[in-house]
Amino acid sequence: MFNQSRIGKYMRRSISLILVLSMVLLTGCGSKTYKAGKQLDIGVLPDLPVYGELGMAYDNAVIAQGEEIDAANYNGCYAAMLVDETTKDTIVAHNVHGRIYPASMTKIMTGILVMESIEKGDISLDDVVTLNRKVTFDDWDAMASDLVGGCSLTVKNLLYGLMITSYNDCGVILAELIAGSESAFCDMMNKKAKEIGATNTHFVNCHGLHDDDHYTTAYDLYLIIKEFSKHDLAYVIDSLDTYDFTYTDADGNEQVVTIEPTNEFLTGEVNFPDGYSIGSWKTGTTEEALNCLIMELKNDSTGEEYIALVAGADGKEALYSAMTELINKAK
Structure with a gap:
């Protein structure tokens, strides 16, 4: 039961949203067009920083430029990543600083x-x-x-x-x-x-x-x-x-x-590994980006929290197989 476990995790947070009832008329510009282009040359760019603004590293996992961690099983994807957010340890890192769609x-x-x-x-x-x-x-x-x-x-x-x-x-x-x-x-x-x-x-x-x-x-x-x-x-x-x-x-x-x-883990089309909860997530699919998914996870036994990402998987089966493998490493 994905919802029950997630609600159990997150309902500790209170929601205090200010609701102001009003009517809004949308008067935006005309439609913008989006033209597909050629696939990016995916790879590590040498001038990218290890992480963003100075002083932010204490709250984030730090992954060196070009560093690959337990990445052999994810070479079929553009990128893959698994971070233990409780300890800030990186468990899997594959092309994490390479440019992707x-x-x-x-x-x-x-x-x-x-x-x-x-x-x-x-x-x-x-x-x-x-x-x-x-x-x-x-x-x-x-x-x-x-x-x-x-x-x-x-x-x-x-x-x-x-x-x-x-x-x-x-x-x-x-x-x-x-x-x-x-x-x-x-x-x-x-x-x-x-x-x-x-x-x-x-x-x-x-x-x-x-x-x-x-x-x-x-x-x-x-x-x-x-x-x-x-x-x-x-x-x-x-x-x-x-x-x-x-x-x-x-x-x-x-x-x-x-x-x-x-997210096919939530619809039941793909079996979600037992013992975990899903937090925030988002999928992504285009011809150029292929199949992508990023999710927050929680190990219900240990309480450890994770962020897992797969980008550029060739097909949904490959996407969910790679993500399942990441989840199973979150132990």
């Missing part, structure tokens, strides 16, 4: 900025957004909701749709709501990345659809998910195995779509 793991940073805006009182989970258009993408198979111009829904539904089932259009709508445009929101994303030491990351969109200039590293994602997990709401969202995504269509009729997580 994050795909929808990008949405972790988007979620951070949305939750910060909620906590500051700039927006509320109950705020209602009315769309002035349908958000579209060049990628024909980009994951998106059925929202069109004239539809209305709450910030809560936008955020939950973004993080649970990875609706790309929800990210654009939230970005425009908070920053006025997606490009301005990306400036906020890049600023936040540098603030937390993720200095080898660059975002050009809020969702992770491919762009050659949109990249990160496994180590930076480790820092980003740690920042994400500072927010109580992150655990509320990531504890759900279903959610009723609700909106009002252009004719004023309520529509409800039951959505499921993209």
Whole structure:
């Protein structure tokens, strides 16, 4: 029972979110296009720092440039990483400072900025957004909701749709709501990345659809998910195995779509190893990034907490096999 164990871990944290009921009209810019490019030459870049800002190492695992730790079983992936967050020991490190495409793991940073805006009182989970258009993408198979111009829904539904089932259009709508445009929101994303030491990351969109200039590293994602997990709401969202995504269509009729997580450990499509709990997580998949997953874990027997990442696995079977192997090392 994934939810019970996760709730047992995280309900110790209290949620004190200020809810301000208001109506918000979305008046963003026209749709931005995203053109796929060639695969990055994945590898260790010699000029990357070992970690981000000076003085941050005490709270993070430190992995030397080019250091490979128990990495032989992960050579089929772009990168793999397992850190014991209780001791800050690195158990597995494979290409952790090499540049990779994050795909929808990008949405972790988007979620951070949305939750910060909620906590500051700039927006509320109950705020209602009315769309002035349908958000579209060049990628024909980009994951998106059925929202069109004239539809209305709450910030809560936008955020939950973004993080649970990875609706790309929800990210654009939230970005425009908070920053006025997606490009301005990306400036906020890049600023936040540098603030937390993720200095080898660059975002050009809020969702992770491919762009050659949109990249990160496994180590930076480790820092980003740690920042994400500072927010109580992150655990509320990531504890759900279903959610009723609700909106009002252009004719004023309520529509409800039951959505499921993209993490197949949570849907039961892949067996999750016994004795562990899942905290925050995010998947990512594009043709260029291949299959990716980052998760927080807890060993229920020892209480030790971990962060595990696999990026660039060729297929879901390879992804979940590699992640299961990482989890089994967390003992």
